[in-house]
Amino acid sequence: MKKLNLVFLLFVFFAIGTWAQSFQKTNLGIKAQINSMDVEIQFYGPSTVRILKSPMGKTFEKKSLSVVKEPQTTKFAIKQQGDVVSLKSDKFKVDVNLKSGKISYFTLAGEQLLSEKESGATFTDFNDAGSNTYTINQLFGLDKDEAIYGLGQQQRGKLSLRNTKLNMVQGNTDDYVPFLVSTKGYGLFWDNYSPTVFEDKPESTSFKSDVGDCIDYYFMFGGNIDGSIAGMRDLTGQAPMFPLWTFGYWQSKERYKSQNELVGVVNKYREIGVPLDGIIQDWQYWGNNYLWNAMEFLNSEFPDPKKMVEDIHNQNAHLIISIWSSFGPQTKQFREMEPKGMLLNFGTWPQSGLDSWPPNREYPSGVQPYDPYNPEARDIYWKYLQKGLFSLGIDGWWMDSSEPDHLDFKPSDFDLKTYLGSFRKVRNAFPLMTVGGVAEHQRGASSDKRVFILTRSAFAGQQRCGANTWSGDVNSSWQSLRNQIPAGLNFSMSAIPYWNTDIGGFFAGAYKGGWSEGTKNPSFQELYVRWLQFGAFTPMMRSHGTDIPREIYNFGKKGETIFDAVAKTINLRYSLLPYIYSTSWSVTNSQSTIMRALVMDFNDKNVRDMNNEYMFGKSILVAPVVNAQYTPETVVKSNAETGWDKKGATNENKNAAVTFTQAKSTKVYLPEGTVWYDFWTNEMINGGKEIVKATTIDEIPLYIKSGSIIPFGPKVQFATEKKWDNLEIRVYEGANGEFILYEDENDNYNYEKGVYSTITFKWNDAKKVLTIGERKGSFPGMLTKRKFKIVLIAKNKGTEIDTVSKLVKEVSYSGKKMVVKL
Structure with a gap:
């Protein structure tokens, strides 16, 4: 009997000892071993916690490319009840089930915010170009009525991410940022750079990444969407101020083919008295494709680039110029980087050394992207950029193909070695590294000029780089215009506040059929004006595209309907510059957001998936006209290959002249909880209902929230004129x-x-x-x-x-x- 009692006491002692060692307190949180996994919870601050999971006993090093914040000492309490350990900061509570490994998040009042699924973390052995690692997957459970947003820019035409599957690999018109926000007031950042599938189903929501030594994600509780975005910026970097001139009107096209043409556009705007703050020089100022991105004016049509820049500056305008993430084989950059293994040998743009379409594969361009993950390669990139272009006084950079373009994709391309491992492992962070490299080097070289980068792609943390992302080579079509609104709103809710589009859409060849100039085609005129009116209420107002020129004087002259509508919209933008610049300060100083989904400001279930309206700042509701009212809606489908095939530009016949003078109407929903004022008429309307708003070609519905205070600036030709x-x-x-x-x-x-x-x-x-x-x-x-x-x-x-x-x-x-x- 005594022997039996001794055995029982030893068993109890062993069980208590095992229970006591089931987790270990650390300075930042706890560590535990659960279901053959090492699990660590780290408080980065009272509102943010990091979760790390890996197969038990597997050591690894992980330095985040996105996160710049160091974890701060945070007061938290630990309490255990049965198998559940609770960690509570003064903002929220985290529960960990030591038996199942499930982690759940709660408000201090006990309301569940988010929960992992039971046995929701999996590691599947994966050989990544010779390195033994894992494919990782984490399942979460969301509330049925919960709405989520973010994950970068997608061309889906939908705002809500519920019941959505995204194959997140950076592309020309899709910019993925693995950060989402919820109407329940939290944010979730999946810190992984490999191709990732996000999927939301009724039974679970998941992130599955091709490569990961560990599951690494951050949960932040901001109380609302703004607060969660603030938490993400606190984690990954704050957005700096842009110069005032970047908020004016920008003119561009594919492409100005000479120095005289470029300067002539600026001169023409000054001559006709329409405001302009900047012009953009697109590709091939360097010459042929074998000299791709040489960062020098080797094209004989640009004989005196220093004088060109001075001529533009003398007209109180600014110049941005195209630079790429790839180099032709005859460039100095290529010749310096290639022997050092700093180039990635896969198919990219352009595919032929000859400037003709379709590409002649018998004369391959030999262009290759560089390895921006390599700090020495980033140094070399800047060395030539500074010497060839920055020294001329050019004001900013148009970083095209910053995904980069990946043509003729082969799975083996992902096996290519970068400085940080396989290309597969770090693929989605390419834009962050190449844009960040330029931003850091310019900031190190000079503080006199704020960094301004216009770029085609983005990743988590890129808001710290002084970059404004545009939505890529989108179609000139009404459906494409409709897609841009939720694309920009989701991008903005991914904690990156600066975004814009090619006003008028990039590929516009479908509107040239039967017309000597597409600018005389009423179908394009209507689409362009409506897109411009939308663009006036985005963080950068920039007109650009191919096939059809976009300069205002191509659409007619003063006194003509379309010209006057364009001029009125540009002047409206300039009158709002004090409001816009002050709003940009609220972004830098208070982590605010410029383009705001209505769900960010109104507790109204009718706006949770509102795809065609938004707030511009916290006072102005914008409801762009996104359907043709005066002309038939042309269906246009193209991509980066078919869009360049000019033979496709014959599908519309010249039709009868259209009169844009008659009034039309559109429906607008005004969120509940406030009174609204029609911007144009000052009519006062109670919110919480849909109204029919009369429209004309020169106006879109704009409404001002009651209680708003809005400053209006003087009539000017450029932002700093008065x-x-x-x-x-x-x-x-x-x-x-x-x-x-x-x-x-x-x-x-x-x-x-x-x-x-x-x-x-x-x-x-x-x-x-x-x-x-x-x-x-x-x-x-x-x-x-x-x-x-x-x-x-x-x-x-x-x-x-x-x-x-x-x-x-x-x-x-x-x-x-x-x-x-x-």
């Missing part, structure tokens, strides 16, 4: 409101040292009082005295219907706090 010494400040009554007017030197990085000023406007709706706060901060050239023209948009009292009047009051302001009774 100081903001006499701004119109519109106040829309119906709710309290606040707006911070931000100003600085418009370029350079002195703002990072506090060299800027802010003026806070606050509207008290009950008292009808606008308080203009004391100016904070200063900078060289700052206005010390100015006037504000205050315009109150208010409901007429004592009327049966909602009519609106304007009250105007002009005040002088010298930086001291003042109270304006309206």
Whole structure:
């Protein structure tokens, strides 16, 4: 009997000892071994936790390419109840089941936010180009009514990611960022760079990546979508300020073929008095395809590039120029990189050394992408960029094919070796590395000019690189225009706030059939104007494409309907520059977002999958016209191969002239919970309903949220032509409101040292009082005295219907706090 009791006591002692060792507390969280897996939970801050899982006993090193934040010491409490260990910060709680390995996330009040599935993590042996590793998979369970967004830019035409499967490999028009946000207030970042399949099904939501030594993801609880985006930027880097001139109007096309043509466009805009801040030079200024991306003006049509840049600057405009992630075999870069194994030998653009279509494969171009994962290769890239182009005073970079183009794909291409392992292992991070390399080098070379990069692809963390991503070589079609809105919104909710499109669509050849110039085709005219009106409410307003020129004077002259509609839209953009620049400051300073899905600001289930409306900043609701109203809707299908085949540009016959003067209408949904004002008429409308809005070719539906305070700037030809010494400040009554007017030197990085000023406007709706706060901060050239023209948009009292009047009051302001009774 005594012997039996001794055995029992030993068993109990052993069981307690095993239970006590079932997890280990660390400075950042805990470690545990569960179901043949090593599991680690690390708090990076009170709102963010990192989860690491790997097969038991397998050692590995993982340095994130996206994450720049170091984990900070965080107060958290640990409590165990049965098989479940709970870790609680002052923001949320994490539960780990030590038996099943399931990890769940909760609010402090106990509401479940997200949960892994039981046995949801799997590791499958995989030989990655000779390295033994794993294909990894993690399953999660989402609530039935939960909506999720993000994961970069997709051309699906849908906002919600529920019931969606994405094969996430970077492409020309698809930019994948493995970060999503939820209407439940959390964000999830899957930190992996290999081809990944995301799939949401009723029974589970999963990430499955081709290559991974470990499962590595971050959970952040921001309380709402804005807060989760702020958590992602805290983790992967903040977005710097762009120069003011980048928010003006940009003209481009594929391509200006001479120095005279390029400068002539700028001169023409100044001559006709239509605003312009920049022009873009596309490819082949370097000459033939064997010299692809030489980063020098070797084309005889550009005989004096220094004078070209000076001529553009003398017209108070800026120049961005095309550079690529690949090099022709006769370039200096190729010849320096090839012996060092810094090139990736797979099919890319262009496929022929001859400038003709289709590509003549008997004369292959020999162009190869470089290895941006290699720090020495990034150094070489910048060395030639600085010497050949930056030294000329060029203002920014158009980093084309930053995915890069991967043509004639073979699975063995993924086996190619990069500095960080197989191309498969790091494939999706290519844009981050190549764009980041240029940004870091330019910032190291000069602080006088802010980095500005226009790029075709992006990855998690790229917001820190001073880059604005465009949506690639999309079709000139109404369906393509419709697709851009949810594409841009999901991209913005992936924590990267700067995005734009080729206004008018890139491939426009379908509109030339039967027309000597596509700009005279009413079908293209209508599409172009509507796309331009949408583009005026994106972070960069940039017109570009092939087949049909996009300069305003190609569409007619002043007094003609289409010309006037284009000019009106460009001028509207410039009037909003104080609002736009201040909104960009809120991005840098407060982790805000410019293009905002309605679900970010309104608790209205009707907007959860709203694909054709959004907020531009926090005050302006934009409802682009995305269906043809005056012409038949042309169905256009093309890609990077068929779009270049000019023989396909014959599918539309010349039709009768179209009159764009008659009024049309479109439906608009106004979210509930606020009162809205029609921007054009000031009509006041209660939210929570769909309305029919009358439209004309020169206007799209725009609505202002009650409580908004919006500054309007002067009429100018370029962004910095006039100081903001006499701004119109519109106040829309119906709710309290606040707006911070931000100003600085418009370029350079002195703002990072506090060299800027802010003026806070606050509207008290009950008292009808606008308080203009004391100016904070200063900078060289700052206005010390100015006037504000205050315009109150208010409901007429004592009327049966909602009519609106304007009250105007002009005040002088010298930086001291003042109270304006309206």
